[in-house]
Amino acid sequence: MSDASTTAKTYPPSADMAAKAHVNAAKYAEMYARSLSDPEGFWREHAGRVDWMTPFTKVKDVDYTLGQVSIKWFEDGTLNVSANCIDRHLETRGDQTAIIWEPDSPSDPALHITYRELHTSVCKMANVLKDLGVSKGDRVIIYMPMIPEAAYAMLACARIGAIHSIVFAGFSPDALAARVNGSNAKVVITADEAPRGGRNTPLKSNADQALLHTADDVKLLVVKRTGGQTTWIDGRDFDYNALAAEASADCVPEEMGAEDPLFVLYTSGSTGQPKGVVHTTGGYLVYAAMTHEITFDYHDGDIYWCTADVGWVTGHSYIVYGPLANGATTLMFEGVPTYPDASRFWQVCEKHKVNQFYTAPTAIRALMGQGNEFVEGCDLSALRLLGTVGEPINPEAWTWYNEVVGKGTCPIVDTWWQTETGGHLMTPLPGAHSMKPGAAMKPFFGIKPVVLEPASGAVIEGNDVEGVLCIADSWPGQMRTVWGDHDRFEKTYFSDYAGYYFTGDGCKRDADGDYWITGRVDDVINVSGHRMGTAEVESALVAHAKVAEAAVVGYPHDIKGQGIYCYVTLMNGEEPTEELRKELRTWVRTEIGPIASPDLIQWAPGLPKTRSGKIMRRILRKIAEDDFGALGDTSTLADPSVVDDLIENRMNKS
Numbered sequence: 001m002s003d004a005s006t007t008a009k010t011y012p013p014s015a016d017m018a019a020k021a022h023v024n025a026a027k028y029a030e031m032y033a034r035s036l037s038d039p040e041g042f043w044r045e046h047a048g049r050v051d052w053m054t055p056f057t058k059v060k061d062v063d064y065t066l067g068q069v070s071i072k073w074f075e076d077g078t079l080n081v082s083a084n085c086i087d088r089h090l091e092t093r094g095d096q097t098a099i100i101w102e103p104d105s106p107s108d109p110a111l112h113i114t115y116r117e118l119h120t121s122v123c124k125m126a127n128v129l130k131d132l133g134v135s136k137g138d139r140v141i142i143y144m145p146m147i148p149e150a151a152y153a154m155l156a157c158a159r160i161g162a163i164h165s166i167v168f169a170g171f172s173p174d175a176l177a178a179r180v181n182g183s184n185a186k187v188v189i190t191a192d193e194a195p196r197g198g199r200n201t202p203l204k205s206n207a208d209q210a211l212l213h214t215a216d217d218v219k220l221l222v223v224k225r226t227g228g229q230t231t232w233i234d235g236r237d238f239d240y241n242a243l244a245a246e247a248s249a250d251c252v253p254e255e256m257g258a259e260d261p262l263f264v265l266y267t268s269g270s271t272g273q274p275k276g277v278v279h280t281t282g283g284y285l286v287y288a289a290m291t292h293e294i295t296f297d298y299h300d301g302d303i304y305w306c307t308a309d310v311g312w313v314t315g316h317s318y319i320v321y322g323p324l325a326n327g328a329t330t331l332m333f334e335g336v337p338t339y340p341d342a343s344r345f346w347q348v349c350e351k352h353k354v355n356q357f358y359t360a361p362t363a364i365r366a367l368m369g370q371g372n373e374f375v376e377g378c379d380l381s382a383l384r385l386l387g388t389v390g391e392p393i394n395p396e397a398w399t400w401y402n403e404v405v406g407k408g409t410c411p412i413v414d415t416w417w418q419t420e421t422g423g424h425l426m427t428p429l430p431g432a433h434s435m436k437p438g439a440a441m442k443p444f445f446g447i448k449p450v451v452l453e454p455a456s457g458a459v460i461e462g463n464d465v466e467g468v469l470c471i472a473d474s475w476p477g478q479m480r481t482v483w484g485d486h487d488r489f490e491k492t493y494f495s496d497y498a499g500y501y502f503t504g505d506g507c508k509r510d511a512d513g514d515y516w517i518t519g520r521v522d523d524v525i526n527v528s529g530h531r532m533g534t535a536e537v538e539s540a541l542v543a544h545a546k547v548a549e550a551a552v553v554g555y556p557h558d559i560k561g562q563g564i565y566c567y568v569t570l571m572n573g574e575e576p577t578e579e580l581r582k583e584l585r586t587w588v589r590t591e592i593g594p595i596a597s598p599d600l601i602q603w604a605p606g607l608p609k610t611r612s613g614k615i616m617r618r619i620l621r622k623i624a625e626d627d628f629g630a631l632g633d634t635s636t637l638a639d640p641s642v643v644d645d646l647i648e649n650r651m652n653k654s
């Protein structure tokens with residue numbers, strides 16, 4: 001990364017973009033300066049992009065002091081997110097398409113759902129939930145395919161003040177059960193099956209298994225997607241389509257406080273099990289809407305497509321809440337980039353005349369590997385802007401995206417942000433900033449990045465420097481707490497570097513003052529843009545009867561960015577066989593989900609530990625990266641000889 005940044009080619013914004021974009025260079029400079037010098041005034045003004053039921057008088061009340069961390073924005077205002085995303089658009093754009101739905105199979109018809117139709121469907125879903133006993137403050141789990149009902153479910157919860165928590169449909173029954181229990185949810189919304197890439201995942205049956213491990217009164221609301229056979233438990237399972245047909249199409253939106261929770265989204269951290277990131281109502285919506293409009297330079301009438309899944313934060317902020325708050329047309333895609341073949345993304349862009357396209361580097365790398373002909377056969381002339389999110393993009397993939405997909409005429413917004421941040425924190429703005437392949441470039445309004453010395457926490461001033469990335473001060477989209485565990489919130493984000501929000505990422509500020517994210521500095525790995533805590537995979541592995549101990553690290557992977565490398569010590573007397581390797585892989589998939597599948601499992605008779613018994617992951621990481629010339633100090637190891645064995649028996653990556 002540092003090599004790339006010193007030799008980076010710079011791509012200035014085109015004259016056309018600079019002229020037409022919401023924000024050009026001069027405007028950015030002026031707005032950014034004001035956002036830091038007068039945050040109260042700045043955000044008071046920009047909060048006006050959402051409709052308030054009761055206007056707020058207080059803009060901001062933030063304390064990052066350990067032991068009393070508290071973050072509030074617009075706290076005495078009231079509003080409803082669903083009314084902002086739907087009702088307020090009805091008069092002017094009731095017949096405009098709100099959601100274009102593109103199904104898994106290209107031979108099935110796409111749907112165009114207008115804002116008026118969205119209103120009807122969301123009200124019906126809201127009334128169905130109310131009839132199931134859900135009320136303000138209750139938790140609802142959404143475990144759904146990428147179908148319009150997933151968006152209806154989110155907005156229906158928001159409408160009645162229920163807190164949703166989406167569990168990615170690729171997660172296992174165990175992971176689902178943990179989240180139902182962790183949030184004490186009353187209802188789980190699912191579908192019979194989830195078609196993806198021509199294969200159906202049995203969601204209802206996964207939910208059935210999960211509910212064996214939850215409280216008895218959890219209800220299951222089932223949307224029909226394929227009509228595939230499912231078992232049915234009367235009194236617990238409810239048929240969404242039948243109930244919606246009878247439900248009223250009117251539902252008055254609940255008046256919510258700005259700081260009432262909107263959703264909880266579980267995400268992996270460096271220790272323990274995933275934590276429930278809590279986002280609230282007012283600040284989140286303001287920030288999602290503003291970043292959506294400005295980063296993607298969204299204008300009325302544009303067709304905007306974010307390829308994420310609603311199971312990730314990107315789907316929350318940039319498929320549903322941001323775009324719909326702006327009255328946009330947002331495309332929702334059920335399938336995968338390579339089905340029926342590697343031209344699918346580009347076919348969909350052509351078919352729906354997509355103007356802004358937002359995806360992950362892992363998808364770009366996978367498609368780049370398939371050859372240019374899949375792109376060249378499609379008419380991409382409507383494309384005006386490209387975006388990436390989820391992990392650093394390597395310059396080769398960036399260049400391919402720019403030249404082959406964007407034909408050299410579309411700016412690429414490389415948006416760096418996190419589940420915790422609610423929306424973009426750093427990205428080049430298309431009409432204002434130059435781009436450098438692989439750089440997140442510039443902070444968004446109100447964001448003050450600081451680079452710190454990792455060990456001492458001293459602030460590193462000036463340019464051409466590298467360190468850990470923190471943010472001084474708050475922004476409206478910031479998470480407010482960890483669900484049920486405020487101490488963990490404080491410890492994770494505010495204890496390492498006093499007075500700052502610690503991102504967990506490393507970064508470089510280059511000679512021009514532009515920012516490059518260098519990746520996680522903690523035990524979180526990024527597999528195909530999905531966050532995975534090494535501790536989670538380790539605890540799944542040691543839950544297997546034959547495993548005594550396990551240590552998990554990331555290693556560079558051509559397509560996924562990082563792969564999952566596991567060192568496993570077996571119980572005494574267990575044979576390390578190829579079958580056992582397969583069994584452990586399947587085991588982890590069942591415990592967590594397919595995205596946690598170990599790529600490589602090395603049998604480790606011993607693990608490098610300090611005398612106090614701490615596993616030295618630094619060493620394991622180096623071995624997994626084939627960088628064992630640079631193991632550093634191994635003198636504190638209890639038994640240095642285990643390292644030689646691990647090096648000798650390291651896994652081959654080709």
Ligand code: 6R9
Nearest residue numbers: 389390391392414415416417418419517531
């Ligand atoms: C939105 C999202 C967050 C972590 C983050 C960082 C990595 C995300 C990036 C990026 C470099 C980018 N990350 N975007 N790294 N450049 N443009 O991905 O949220 O799933 O919580 O992951 O992803 O390491 O800390 P989340």
